Amino acid sequence: MSLTGERDTHADGTVVLDDGDPLVIGGETFGSRLIMGTGGAPSLDVLDEALAASGTELTTVAMRRLDPASRGSVLDVLRERGVRVLPNTAGCFTAGEAVLTARLAREALGTPWVKLEVISDERTLLPDPIETFDAAERLVADGFVVLPYIGDDPALARRLEQAGCAAVMPLGSPIGSGLGIRNPHSIELIVEAAGVPVILDAGIGTASDAALAMELGCDAVLLASAVTRAHRPGLMAAAMRRAVVAGRMARLAGRIPRRRYAEASSPAITPDHA
Amino acid sequence: MRVTINGTARELPAGTTVAQAVRALTPAATGVAVALNDEVVRRSAWDSTTLGEDDRVEVLTAVQGG
Numbered sequence: 001m002s003l004t005g006e007r008d009t010h011a012d013g014t015v016v017l018d019d020g021d022p023l024v025i026g027g028e029t030f031g032s033r034l035i036m037g038t039g040g041a042p043s044l045d046v047l048d049e050a051l052a053a054s055g056t057e058l059t060t061v062a063m064r065r066l067d068p069a070s071r072g073s074v075l076d077v078l079r080e081r082g083v084r085v086l087p088n089t090a091g092c093f094t095a096g097e098a099v100l101t102a103r104l105a106r107e108a109l110g111t112p113w114v115k116l117e118v119i120s121d122e123r124t125l126l127p128d129p130i131e132t133f134d135a136a137e138r139l140v141a142d143g144f145v146v147l148p149y150i151g152d153d154p155a156l157a158r159r160l161e162q163a164g165c166a167a168v169m170p171l172g173s174p175i176g177s178g179l180g181i182r183n184p185h186s187i188e189l190i191v192e193a194a195g196v197p198v199i200l201d202a203g204i205g206t207a208s209d210a211a212l213a214m215e216l217g218c219d220a221v222l223l224a225s226a227v228t229r230a231h232r233p234g235l236m237a238a239a240m241r242r243a244v245v246a247g248r249m250a251r252l253a254g255r256i257p258r259r260r261y262a263e264a265s266s267p268a269i270t271p272d273h274a
Numbered sequence: 275m276r277v278t279i280n281g282t283a284r285e286l287p288a289g290t291t292v293a294q295a296v297r298a299l300t301p302a303a304t305g306v307a308v309a310l311n312d313e314v315v316r317r318s319a320w321d322s323t324t325l326g327e328d329d330r331v332e333v334l335t336a337v338q339g340g
């Protein structure tokens with residue numbers, strides 16, 4: 001495995017990890033550890049530019065009532081980019097709604113993968129742990145590859161893994177808030193105990209948040225608003241791509257321990273009169 | 275007969291199928307799924323499934339989100 005050196009840097013300065021460090025979810029392999037959402041983009045053209053710049057290979061969509069008046073489809077954009085689609089259950093408040101939405105997504109999109117999202121209220125959009133767990137058990141039993149969006153709760157993460165989920169997706173902070181990772185310690189605890197990929201989902205505001213998620217040991221980052229609502233979405237997508245790679249490399253490299261006082265990095269000067 | 279499609283009440287002739295109801299909304303052949311009274315109707319069953327009085331039909335597709 002080579003994570004440093006010439007193989008990792010293209011002539012244009014683009015940094016990529018080689019095949020020695022893939023992300024594996026539910027038996028599927030991904031070269032990129034940045035999962036994108038498609039919500040919030042002002043147009044499909046802007047979305048397309050951002051997806052290309054992000055290098056993502058897996059991207060979420062929502063399921064909604066068909067609008068006969070709408071022109072163009074996010075599915076066309078993903079298909080042309082060769083990006084795999086991950087339907088979510090956004091907007092669901094109960095396990096029953098989420099299970100039905102997942103089944104409709106499987107029928108419409110031909111994928112058993114689902115980002116399970118069951119929210120408790122419109123103001124915070126925080127995930128409801130009881131409904132989420134209920135839905136996860138039912139979807140796993142029905143053959144779905146379930147990626148549940150949860151709070152930064154190590155106990156719930158463990159229970160969902162035991163229930164057969166293919167990954168766990170703890171939040172950094174509320175959806176769209178851009179508040180970053182409010183409880184890094186809990187994320188570390190989830191990572192330490194997890195036997196499935198941990199995907200930091202929600203709350204990312206800027207590149208350093210995404211890098212931190214990876215430094216804490218997360219296997220991937222899912223973000224949307226930070227890119228789609230940025231002043232320049234394409235540029236932010238490129239920044240996120242590099243932040244996720246940098247954070248991953250730093251995690252694998254192993255950071256130095258924090259110290260209370262200085263440790264000189266230059267040799268000590270030997271006084272002439274010694 | 276009276277049927278609700280995506281939240282809108284419609285008057286449809288008796289014997290209307292799920293396939294006909296979907297085609298009235300979209301010509302799309304893929305990327306669409308149907309729930310009839312909160313149960314998924316597989317695409318292979320659209321032609322053979324007829325709607326009844328007071329049925330609730332949801333026709334969904336993927337949109338930007340998440």
